[in-house]
Amino acid sequence: MEIAKVYDPKEAEEHHYKRWESNGFFAPEINEDPDAEKFSVVIPPPNVTGTLHMGHALQHTLMDTLTRWKRMQGYRTLFLVGVDHAGISTQLMVTRQLKKDEHRSPQDIGRDAFTEKVWEWKNKYGNVITEQIRKEGLSVDWTRERFTMEDDLSTTVRNVFVRLYEEGWIYRGTRIVNWCPRDKTVLSDLEVKEEKARDGKLYYLRYPVSEPEAVATRLMLTVATTRPETMLGDTAVAVNPDDERYKHLVGRKILLPLTNREIPIIADAYVESEFGTGAVKITPAHDPNDWEIGQRHNLEMLVIMNEDATMNAAAGADFEGLERYAAREKVVEEFEKLGLLDKIEDYDVTLPHCERCKTVIEPLLSEQWFAKMDEMRDMALKLLREENAPRFFPEVPHKKVYMMWLENLRDWTISRQLWWGHQIPAWYDKDGNVFVAHSKEEASEKAGTTDLVQDQDVLDTWFSSALWPFSTMGWNGSGPGAMATGLLAAENKNPVAIAPVSDSTSDLETFYPTDVLVTGRDIIRLWVSRMVMTGLKFTGKKPFDDVIIHGTVLDKNGQRMSKTKNNGIDPLEVFAKFGVDATRMTLAGSATGIDFAWRDEKVESYRNFANKIWNATRFCLINSDGACVDLKSLEFHLQAASEAALGREEPAEAVPPNASLADRWIISRLNKTAKAVDHALETYQFHEAVQLLYHFFWDDFCDWYIEFVKDEIVNLSDAEMVRDIEAGIGSVPGAVATGLTPAQIQSRTRILTILEQAIRMLHPFMPFLTEELWQKLPGTGSSLHNPAYRSAEKTIMLADFPKCNEAMIDEAAESEMNAVIELITKVRNIRAEMNIKSADKFTVHIAADGAFQQVFKANEPQILKLAKAEKLVIGEKMEVPKASAKAVTANAEIAVPLEGLIDFEKERSRLAGQIEKLNIELHRLNAQLSNVSFVEKAPPEKVNELRERQTEIEQQVKTLNTNLDALN
């Protein structure tokens, strides 16, 4: 068999994904078991404009690992994929393109033409991200791919809007909103990021009190502000009602400079007397706090800015048309000229910025659509408080953050001044009356006229994303009672046979609620909370049980990746360099929820691991003639166990004579690993599973098991064959024909079978490599499939995930094998420390008690080979020349006579070093065991354990000291 020496992932990645997809392995319909339990997960829809980044790669890896694992366990799985329309960023991108290509703006071409452009753009570039998802190897069901702007989902959004409006949860109102003057749209609180502004200043402005006698005395009230330009829109000055300094001024008036307007001095508890001067200018149309004061005092709302943050006519002729910062300078200049500028102080302010374009947000009085959140909020809080749902992984700190955010939730601004998105289904007649309806026809009926104009705004993208887990599964809010107490029966005991793809209602019944959501921290409020709220409101069910919050992938210096810093790491480049599987292992190998700095070295180590798996398999395949994967070959433990259960006295006899210690040991390790991996995945400890598999495969399987059985397995040369037959070994019928003995065939079968199971366990993490290798193994096929997939073509994707068989755990084998491993390691240590060359021949003397003598004798060939020794002398005691290197293990004393080779000085210091190390531990043990309160209060098992360890070490120290003395 021709197999390359180094694994090259590229071809496998391309080839297998196509096959998986075209054979329908990803679709839940592949599962033929009518009683199969379901497992479902929806992808957090990436932006249609987006490209894959490490955060995606991480969350996708975790979701796919879970899905593949569950699928192999026989669950009917659905991993639902799709993208969202990303209102603002897509519109920006297409606008930019339009400007570049045609030197035109959206306004130039009009709404319909522009929307058409966006669709064109989407059809051309919108599959970049989905192609990248294919590259990642995600086992998502492409037949159910969704897009938030497609017809069905748009209808759903409209239905939801109408329903919420009719119930009174959506209203239109004039409020101060976060206005981005560059994007010219409103933003929700969550799309705004507070950032420290540079060069912040606090300007102290003198406002003259306007009554005649005050003017005569030039009575001034000084206010402090960071935004002097807004004074043009002031409609009051406020002081604290308890502030003795200003009590006499309340109720009087200010003659507002530069405007010739008179504004009142009012008292409001909002004002803190200690801050600034204790007097606050009030600009209700340009500041959220001022707006609230304005509401309380019935102040005039004077809007002085345009949508692009230039001053409008209301700001006065001198200022009209000025950009806001130019206006600020001019206001300050004018105040200075008038002698009304008291002082300017440096002052650190944090200002809201548009998350997307970084422009400073302008709080602006504006008419928008809002969603009242109280009812849905209360439902979500109840679910959390009473059922601890959804469960967050890790729970700290996300549960608390989520709860606190819900508790302080305010109304949600859902309209956006964009053209790309779900246009708000509201129509206005000539008098401005609003009619919310599913269609213009319906609105016309309500209005009694067809002379209607639809609201120009669209809905926040998150409005549609909030419906994602159920809208994508066919819920559209139109069915009878669909929105009442929940569409679904509490328990759906009727399993869906094979759900036709088109029958999306069955999808809802089968796959909703989903099992788990995997997403990033910053999305908890934007998306997770909203899905919970809408899920409860519209379906009566929580949309998912568990929420895994993954960590942030940082750059190698621990910095967040960002476009501005240009320190992003492109997953596609990493794939190209190290392979998708190695990248997935790296990502899954990071602790759940913890940020981690990206290191190429880490991926490299998993690339090496992939190569190790490749080569271990290569070795097994080179030596696989006459054998194939056969699960029965591992079952001798079961025979032994059942015979033990029947009361046989020596169940060990049931073990076939050729089941070696190493066989029993590796099978025990395999089953323990399967158990631990299962537990790790159940609790979403992906990194734990990765560690377990890495350790099992590399250390246990490759370093020890393969090395132990190598001589048995490799093809014998003709000369060796003849020698063996002459020696009476392996001269059995058929042996000459194949060149193999039955024992060899059995060994080959066994190693293939163990390898095959290890590869299956690795599949959810490393899908491509494992499929590539599994296809090459003889004896794999649909017989290894989970029975639910019996008709499917051969693929590891649908093979059964290995389960732990407790009867195969063999503690005796593990401790015996450990003794052998320790023995070999100690001899190797002597070899290395004493500079024994490969070619040097030496004998190893071993003294041990009877049971371990047997163990060592039984494994003599392997010990000789792995320690590179020529001969073993095993007995109760040993007699060796003075010129010997010595060592002790927990079960044996070792001596290697090195006449002429030994460096006594070196050997002395080597032994002294070992004694030193043991003594440190011994001192600690002695101290602990002589502590009366420890012996009295600690659990007896613990005390015994330490006593045993103490005896063992004392013995070892004693032996080593004797050996050391003998050198002198």
Added chain:
RNA sequence: GCCGACUUAGCUCAGUGGUAGAGCACUCGCUUCACACGCGAUAGGCCACAAGUUCGAAUCUUGUAGUCGGCACCA
């Protein structure tokens, strides 16, 4: 201002009320017939600091310092 997380080997990170672990890097030795993306053997840590609880603390509590994050306020 409030809340939270983190601080473990040179680096990146696991882990745990009872002998400190991994990967990478380092040192030494191997052209051993699956793999040099390899094999073998070492070395390396008072688990940030201080106090407390406990027979026992790196692990639990409290405080301190540093790093990072979230929220609130910001005239």
